[in-house]
Amino acid sequence: MKTPSFRLDGRRALVTGGSRGIGQAAVFALAEAGAHVVVAARNASEVNEVCARVRSMGGHASAWIVDVTDSAAVTRGMLEHGPFQILVNNAGMNRPTLLTEMQDSDFDAVLNLNVKAAFYVAREVVRGLLEAGLPGSLINISSQMGHVGGFKRTVYCATKHAIEGLTKALAWEVGAAGIRVNTICPTFIETDMTRGMLQDTAFMDSVISKIALGRVGQPQDLMGAVVFLASDASAMVTGSSLMVDGGWTAI
Numbered sequence: 001m002k003t004p005s006f007r008l009d010g011r012r013a014l015v016t017g018g019s020r021g022i023g024q025a026a027v028f029a030l031a032e033a034g035a036h037v038v039v040a041a042r043n044a045s046e047v048n049e050v051c052a053r054v055r056s057m058g059g060h061a062s063a064w065i066v067d068v069t070d071s072a073a074v075t076r077g078m079l080e081h082g083p084f085q086i087l088v089n090n091a092g093m094n095r096p097t098l099l100t101e102m103q104d105s106d107f108d109a110v111l112n113l114n115v116k117a118a119f120y121v122a123r124e125v126v127r128g129l130l131e132a133g134l135p136g137s138l139i140n141i142s143s144q145m146g147h148v149g150g151f152k153r154t155v156y157c158a159t160k161h162a163i164e165g166l167t168k169a170l171a172w173e174v175g176a177a178g179i180r181v182n183t184i185c186p187t188f189i190e191t192d193m194t195r196g197m198l199q200d201t202a203f204m205d206s207v208i209s210k211i212a213l214g215r216v217g218q219p220q221d222l223m224g225a226v227v228f229l230a231s232d233a234s235a236m237v238t239g240s241s242l243m244v245d246g247g248w249t250a251i
Helices: 021-032 044-056 071-081 104-132 154-177 201-208 219-230
Strands: 012-016 036-041 060-065 086-089 136-141 179-186 241-244
Touching: 012 021, 012 104, 021 036, 021 044, 021 060, 021 086, 021 219, 036 044, 044 060, 060 071, 071 104, 086 104, 086 219, 104 136, 104 154, 104 179, 136 154, 136 219, 154 179, 179 219, 219 241
Parallel strands: 012 036, 012 086, 036 060, 086 136, 136 179, 179 241
Antiparallel strands: none
């Protein structure tokens, strides 16, 4: 027997929300493993900077400037940039608020990016793979909050539970075509999006008390998980949730 390879040479990967945080970490991880990575996000300067950094390290990356909440734009772009054998469906957001104080506009914004956009992207990636007759790996960035509840996270939890359900159902739809679908479920990761809330000492203490490893995560803590699920090393893994939560959901 021989250990399946973690290498991704010759494969084309798409990372949404790839210009910052978890998405940027996924871009570098996939590129280091040999994939050609298409970095998708709205901010052209940030996307181009990430692509330039990948290329400066000897990797392969190209830019796709897109608003993934625009279904038509996603469809058009896939025709230009795809097909993709690897997807990291990462674009997402949160607006922590009590349910009774949440405005419709907040609900719509979180739902549109966390669920609808993930659906639009996954649909087009799957269409491209089926048309090309290629196997593939779809990785949806979920959250520990896709498995538990959280204070001021009613809508966020709802969207991440939705991603978990989408992932399980889609794994059955496309498994026979050699396409795998899984989630990665991080705990609190220190990024631009979370840094402000983590600077609140009381909040940080509360978070740390729920993490067995005694620290919040860093974007690089997810890089190995991304490569594992993207590669042949996880060839029999589909419809699963890979917890990268420091033990949060273990109790």
